[in-house]
Amino acid sequence: MADRGLSICVVTPELPDARAGNWITAARYGRILERLGHRVRLTTSYDGSPCDALIALHARRSHPSVRRFHEAFPGKPLIVVLTGTDLYRDIRTDPDAQDSLTLATRLVVLQRMGIPELPVNHRAKTRVIYQSVSGCSPGAARPPATFFNVAVVGHLRPEKDSLRTALAVRRLPARSRVRVTHVGSALDAEMGEQARRETASNPRYRWVGGIPHWRV
Numbered sequence: 001m002a003d004r005g006l007s008i009c010v011v012t013p014e015l016p017d018a019r020a021g022n023w024i025t026a027a028r029y030g031r032i033l034e035r036l037g038h039r040v041r042l043t044t045s046y047d048g049s050p051c052d053a054l055i056a057l058h059a060r061r062s063h064p065s066v067r068r069f070h071e072a073f074p075g076k077p078l079i080v081v082l083t084g085t086d087l088y089r090d091i092r093t094d095p096d097a098q099d100s101l102t103l104a105t106r107l108v109v110l111q112r113m114g115i116p117e118l119p120v121n122h123r124a125k126t127r128v129i130y131q132s133v134s135g136c137s138p139g140a141a142r143p144p145a146t147f148f149n150v151a152v153v154g155h156l157r158p159e160k161d162s163l164r165t166a167l168a169v170r171r172l173p174a175r176s177r178v179r180v181t182h183v184g185s186a187l188d189a190e191m192g193e194q195a196r197r198e199t200a201s202n203p204r205y206r207w208v209g210g211i212p213h214w215r216v
Contacts, residue, residue, distance in 0.1 A: 006053060009049070079106045081107075152182040166205040
């Protein structure tokens, strides 16, 4: 019988929404793993079904799935992918997030400076996996001749310093050709109002709100 690879369950607390960051990451992991020959199931909660490995995004919100898989299959690989709210908030104070760190056989962070945010005893089992995008074909897109356009993609939410790029471009010299287009829904009403005010007053910055993933 031909080797069919591993059976892998990928858990993300986000519903299948093309604009939800955790779901985008989970779906991309799934496609990569399937290309490598594995069988992948994406779900918002682990239901106890047998599988060879579990990948869980979000230490706090996916903790019930992490705990359930560990108790059912204590010897199998259990990978917890840490999100921004995990790293910079939850792992410091939340018992569920801290328990997920302990139960994981591997931890994943998305940038190398995430490792120092972890307790020392968890750093050795942590790996960095940088986010990536598919490359464009040569000549598929030509850069504009008049401006240097920068895209900022991310929802406006209190956990993120969402307007940092807008504030930074205010400090550019008058000769600079940089312009910023910010894509992302306002998950906080006040931050949405700030983005609208910034768009009106900053000629280098434009917030366009949430748009479909294919348009991004």
